[in-house]
Structures are given as structure tokens and as C-alpha cells.
Amino acid sequence: MSLLPIKFYNFPRSGHAHRVELMLSLLDLPTETIFVDLAQGAHKQPEFLALNAFGQVPVIDDQGTVLADSNAILVYLAQRYGRGRWLPTDPVGAAQVQRWLSVAAGPIAFGPAAARLITVFGATFNAEEVIARAHGLLKVMDQELANRPFLVGEQATIADVAGYSYIAHAPEGNVSLADYPNVRAWLARIEALPGFVPMPSTAAGLKSA
Numbered sequence: 001m002s003l004l005p006i007k008f009y010n011f012p013r014s015g016h017a018h019r020v021e022l023m024l025s026l027l028d029l030p031t032e033t034i035f036v037d038l039a040q041g042a043h044k045q046p047e048f049l050a051l052n053a054f055g056q057v058p059v060i061d062d063q064g065t066v067l068a069d070s071n072a073i074l075v076y077l078a079q080r081y082g083r084g085r086w087l088p089t090d091p092v093g094a095a096q097v098q099r100w101l102s103v104a105a106g107p108i109a110f111g112p113a114a115a116r117l118i119t120v121f122g123a124t125f126n127a128e129e130v131i132a133r134a135h136g137l138l139k140v141m142d143q144e145l146a147n148r149p150f151l152v153g154e155q156a157t158i159a160d161v162a163g164y165s166y167i168a169h170a171p172e173g174n175v176s177l178a179d180y181p182n183v184r185a186w187l188a189r190i191e192a193l194p195g196f197v198p199m200p201s202t203a204a205g206l207k208s209a
Helices: 015-024 072-083 091-110 114-121 127-143 159-168 181-191
Strands: 006-010 031-035 058-060 065-068
Touching: 006 015, 006 091, 015 072, 015 181, 058 072, 065 072, 065 114, 072 091, 072 159, 091 114, 091 127, 114 127, 114 159, 127 181, 159 181
Parallel strands: 006 031
Antiparallel strands: 006 058, 058 065
16 A cells, blocks of 8 residues: 555645645645645636546545545545544445545535634624534434544444534634533544544634624
8 A cells, every 4th residue: 555645735724625635644644745826726726627627625535536625535544544443344434434434515615614714714694593503403413422532432433523613613603612621522532543543723703702
């Protein structure tokens, strides 16, 4: 198995990109990080669009295997390098992980991630609506995490990696985590994993003081 560096196209304030950065670090994989300057429109240039026609980070290039979409990349990295640790192969376990990958692409994206887009990037979403959506999600997560340490059982999986970044940084979008002790404990467990790397904080929302 090649241990040559995986090219990782990254924008540090992107929670989607941080999912992949975190997974690469948890797997202790050599990485060549390539900064994609979204503010300057680098993601819309032909050379980047050749890697991902949707013009989005993250992208990885693993010795010619080019993949986009954070959740798709997590699946690839777990299956290729995770030695069965991060993605269950049994039907129930695999389905439970997929459920939370769908949550990451749905309720997380349209709740806490969207709320953060307003404060950090100036997006024009309805703040009241997306913050309410975020709290609805957090209530469900807090209930589910009352009986287990991670989203799918007793050990971390890519479900947790997919969920972590935007939940941890929800306060930047004016979404308080104060009422969700089980969610906060889950975040702390992820942060205690060997190889954990944080996503840079932004002084925005509840974190602006």
C-alpha cells in the first residue's frame, strides 16, 4: 500500500474540508496540503474544475485517484486505509453510518453549517430559520448520544468525523451548545482521539466576544 503523500485541496475555514483533514490525521496518512483560495475564486478556475466540476473543496488526489465530496472521501479513506476500524462492514453497522452521513449532508448542512455561513461568510439565509433547524437537530443528537459514546456505538466511525466540524463550530453561527450536554461530551471524546486536529476558530456569532 502506497504511503506517498495524498494531495489534499483545502480551505481551512470549510467544515467540509476539515472532515477530510481530520480523517487524514486520524489515519496518520502523509499529506500534501494545497490551499484553495476561495475568496479569490481559485475554485472556479479551469485547473481546479478539472478536479471537481462542482467547484468545491475538499478534493484529494491519491496517486492519481481523484475524489471530491467530503463524505465520499471519508468512505474511500476508511475503506482503503482504515483496516476496518472506521467503517463497519456488517449490514446494520454500515447502514447506521450511512444514516449519519445523510444527516451530515442534510440537517447539519442546512442547520448549523448554514447558520455559520451567515456569520462567517455573509450568506443570505434566514438566520431564525436555520438556527431553529440547528436546535432541532441538536435535540435529536443529544437524545441519541445519551446511551452511547459515539454516533454508531462504542467506537468512533466516519459518522462522527462527518458530524464533528460543524457541530463543534455551531456557536460561530449563533447556535449555542449549552443545552446539549451529551453533544458536548461527544465532541470532547472526538477531540481526545489520537491524531485529532482542530478546525481553526473564527471570531463570529457567539464566539465574537
